[in-house]
Amino acid sequence: MTNEAVNYMNQALERAKAGGDAGEVPVGAVLVERASGTVLAADHNQVETLNDPTAHAEMQVIRAGAKSRGDKRLEGCDLYVTLEPCAMCAAAIAHARIGRVIFGAYDPKGGGVEHGARVFEQPTCHHKPEVVGGINEIEAGEILKTFFREKR
C-alpha cells in the first residue's frame, strides 16, 4: 500500500471506532477521488441512529459522494472500508462504477465480495472494480471483536 492508501484506511478505522462509540456496528468507510486525492465522504454505519437498514458505511459514503459530485457515477473513485462489503454494498459499488475497493477484515458470515453472493463475479454485474482485501485486517477485525465482546 502507498502512504496515501495507509492514510485513507486509517481514516476509515477511525470512523469505525467512532461508529462503535455511537452504538453502531463499527465499520467505517472513506471515499476518495483518486486523481485529486480529495476525500469526498467519510462515515460509519448509521443503521441504528437513522433507523435505516440500508445505512451501512459504504452506502453512506456512496450516497454522500454522488450527491457532492452531482453525479450518479463515481468513476475514478476508490472506496476504503474496514470490513468486506456485504452483497448490498458490493452491488451499490458496481452501480456507482467505483474503480477500486480496498477493504480490511474478511467477513465469511456476511460478506458479498469474497463470500456468499460474490457479486462482482456474477454475469449480472455490469462493473467489476479492482478489489484489494485484507488491508489492516487485524486492527479492523479487532475493532469489531471488541465491540461484540462488550455487547454481550
Added chain:
Amino acid sequence: MTNEAVNYMNQALERAKAGGDAGEVPVGAVLVERASGTVLAADHNQVETLNDPTAHAEMQVIRAGAKSRGDKRLEGCDLYVTLEPCAMCAAAIAHARIGRVIFGAYDPKGGGVEHGARVFEQPTCHHKPEVVGGINEIEAGEILKTFFREKR
C-alpha cells in the same frame, strides 16, 4: 393473488409509469404492513433525480418505511415491486427482514433473486423472505420495454 395484492401491484405499476415520465428507469415499489394493510411507502426509481446510484424503487420504500415506523426492521411487511430486485435491493430486503417480496417482470440481465447473485439462496443471507415472481409480468415488462424503445 388476492384482490388486495392486485391493488398493491397496480399501485407499484402506476409508480413505475410516473418514474418513466420523470426520466427514471420505470420501476415502482410499494411497501405494505400486512396486518393493517397500510401502505408505508410507495415510490419509483430516483437515481437520476437524486444523483444517487442506490436510489432504486425498493431502496426508496425501505428507507422511507423504516423511517416512518421508527424501526430498522420491517417485519410483517410485504414489498411489491414491478421488476425482480437486483442484488443490492435483495440484500437490503434481507437486512430489513421484510416478510414477502412480490415482483413483476423477471430480470435475467440484472436480477439478484432468481438470477446472478441469488442473494436469498446464499449462506451469508440471514433472512429469506417468501418470494412470488412474475405477477403482472407482461405489463411490468412492457413499461420498461416502451421506455427503452423511446430512449433510443
